[in-house]
Each structure stands twice: as structure tokens, then as C-alpha cells.
Amino acid sequence: MTFEEMPDEWQEWLELTPLERFRQSEQLFAQYLDMGGSLDPDPDPTSPFYDPETSSTGAAYGRPGLRVLRRGAV
Amino acid sequence: MGGQACVFYGAAQFSKDVDLALLASEENFSRLLAALGALNAKRIAVPRFDPALLARGHAVHFRCQGGAADGLRVDVMTRLRDLPDFEVLWARRATIRDEDGETFELLSVEDLVQAKKTQREKDWPLIDALVEGHYRALGGEPTPKRVAFWLAESRTPERLMGLAQRFPNEARAQSSRRPLLRLAFSGESEALREALDAEARAEQAKDRAYWAPLKAELETFRRAEREGS
Numbered sequence: 185m186t187f188e189e190m191p192d193e194w195q196e197w198l199e200l201t202p203l204e205r206f207r208q209s210e211q212l213f214a215q216y217l218d219m220g221g222s223l224d225p226d227p228d229p230t231s232p233f234y235d236p237e238t239s240s241t242g243a244a245y246g247r248p249g250l251r252v253l254r255r256g257a258v
Numbered sequence: 259m260g261g262q263a264c265v266f267y268g269a270a271q272f273s274k275d276v277d278l279a280l281l282a283s284e285e286n287f288s289r290l291l292a293a294l295g296a297l298n299a300k301r302i303a304v305p306r307f308d309p310a311l312l313a314r315g316h317a318v319h320f321r322c323q324g325g326a327a328d329g330l331r332v333d334v335m336t337r338l339r340d341l342p343d344f345e346v347l348w349a350r351r352a353t354i355r356d357e358d359g360e361t362f363e364l365l366s367v368e369d370l371v372q373a374k375k376t377q378r379e380k381d382w383p384l385i386d387a388l389v390e391g392h393y394r395a396l397g398g399e400p401t402p403k404r405v406a407f408w409l410a411e412s413r414t415p416e417r418l419m420g421l422a423q424r425f426p427n428e429a430r431a432q433s434s435r436r437p438l439l440r441l442a443f444s445g446e447s448e449a450l451r452e453a454l455d456a457e458a459r460a461e462q463a464k465d466r467a468y469w470a471p472l473k474a475e476l477e478t479f480r481r482a483e484r485e486g487s
Contacts, residue, residue: 187391198394216272221274
């Protein structure tokens with residue numbers, strides 16, 4: 185899907201800076217946990233790590249305020 | 259290197275775990291185990307933590323217990339399929355610093371795209387989004403390396419046709435390595451879509467072949483742990 189074909193929500197997401205995305209991600213993650221979201225991996229039989237016996241629950245991660253120092257290879 | 263990196267690059271909105279690619283050295287392993295100890299992280303799946311297993315391509319899975327990171331999963335690898343040694347990945351990394359001065363080292367978007375070429379269906383839309391996000395952010399500032407990256411990794415017919423129009427010489431030059439680029443010139447979007455799908459299926463087959471012996475080992479480890487418990 186090209187940028188132009190993406191839903192508005194995703195276009196807005198891509199228009200954010202990495203710093204802004206990280207901050208928003210923290211908020212989304214907190215909301216997810218507040219709603220009782222699980223940190224167990226989604227069952228995915230196509231994953232080489234898939235093991236039906238492995239699961240658990242948990243809490244939040246992340247911190248605000250990031251900026252790009254170097255962009256990497258490309 | 260995984261979902262958290264995808265958040266920074268715009269391909270995901272949040273991730274439920276943290277994936278770490280590490281330099282395989284004794285000193286580094288000591289630091290890792292100390293950090294995991296501080297988080298009261300316990301191994302939650304096979305294999306056990308063993309540098310030799312990591313060197314063969316296995317991942318070791320931990321879960322933090324208690325504190326602010328309670329329940330968070332941390333996966334550790336030192337080798338990724340079809341990617342160069344850690345030293346090369348490190349040299350190509352992206353570095354991000356927060357307002358308090360703490361740095362986060364991310365797999366470069368180029369390497370993250372390679373790492374996401376897995377047998378898992380859920381990874382492929384992330385590749386689309388990573389490349390599209392990169393093009394959206396930097397399409398106005400093309401460099402030879404960036405153009406090569408977009409031509410090599412874009413996964414939508416519309417984008418590939420646009421790139422072939424915009425960078426015809428580069429696309430022709432790269433078509434020997436990625437033959438489906440020839441379809442981008444002729445505007446055959448349905449044929450291009452099918453070729454992209456075939457390309458993904460071929461990569462997934464490679465990934466399955468890579469993991470087949472490792473999965474067999476994992477099953478052996480699981481059996482041994484069940485029998486030992």
C-alpha cells in the first residue's frame with residue numbers, strides 16, 4: 185500500500201517524527217494495558233518460535249522524548 | 259531491532275516486546291545477564307541461554323517479573339538470517355537520543371527490512387510500511403543508496419511503477435537483480451502484484467529452510483525440559 189492509499193490514521197502516523205511516534209506509542213501502549221491487554225505473543229503458527237505452552241501477562245514499557253542522532257545506512 | 263524499531267520508523271504503533279541484537283562477546287553477555295537480572299527476567303522458553311546456540315541462530319526469550327517492566331518479554335539474538343555480522347549492523351545502525359540524553363541504537367531500516375523477510379505473514383506488511391515510510395520521509399532527497407533501496411525493497415506495484423518512471427536508469431540497472439522491475443516499466447500492475455507475491459513466497463521458503471534444523475533442535479530442547487521437570 186502506498187502512502188497515498190493508506191488510511192488517514194496511518195498517513196498521520198507516518199507524518200510524525202520518530203520522537204513523536206515513540207511518545208504516542210507509549211500512550212497507546214498504556215491504554216492497551218489499561219484495557220487489560222496481554223503481553224503474550226499473539227498465537228502465530230507460522231513463527232519458528234511458536235510454542236503453545238509459552239505465555240504470560242505484563243506491563244508497560246517506554247519513555248518520552250526521542251530525537252534522531254544518526255539515520256543509519258540509507 | 260524488531261517491533262520497537264518499527265515504531266520509530268513508522269511501521270507499527272506499538273510493540274508488545276523488545277528484541278535485542280547483541281554483539282557476541284563474553285563481556286557483553288555478562289552485561290546482558292546483569293541487566294536481565296536487574297529486571298528479574300526469567301527465561302520463558304527454550305533454548306537455554308548459551309552463546310553457542312545464539313551463534314547458530316537461535317533466539318533466547320526472557321520475561322521481566324515485577325517492577326515497571328513486569329511481564330515485558332525480551333528476546334535476544336546475535337545472528338540474523340542473511341544479515342551480516344553484528345559489527346556491520348552496528349556500523350549501519352540508527353541512533354536516537356531522548357531528552358535526558360539516553361541513546362537507543364536501532365537496526366538500520368535497510369537491515370530491519372531484511373530481518374523482516376520471514377516466514378511469518380505478519381512481517382510482510384511491516385516491510386511495506388517500512389519502505390513506504392522511508393520513501394515518504396526521504397523521497398524528496400534521493401541519493402544513489404536510497405534509490406537502490408526503494409527499487410530493491412518496495413512492495414507495491416504502484417510505488418514500483420512510479421519509481422521506474424522517476425528513476426528509469428537506476429531501475430533498468432537493478433532489474434538484473436530484481437527482474438520484476440521490468441514489469442514496472444510496462445505498467446502491468448497485476449503481473450507485478452503476482453511477481454511480488456512470488457518473491458515473498460520464495461523468501462518465506464528460504465526462511466523456513468533456514469529454521470527447519472533450528473526448529474528441530476527447539477523441539478528436542480522442549481522434550482528434554484519436559485522430561486527433566
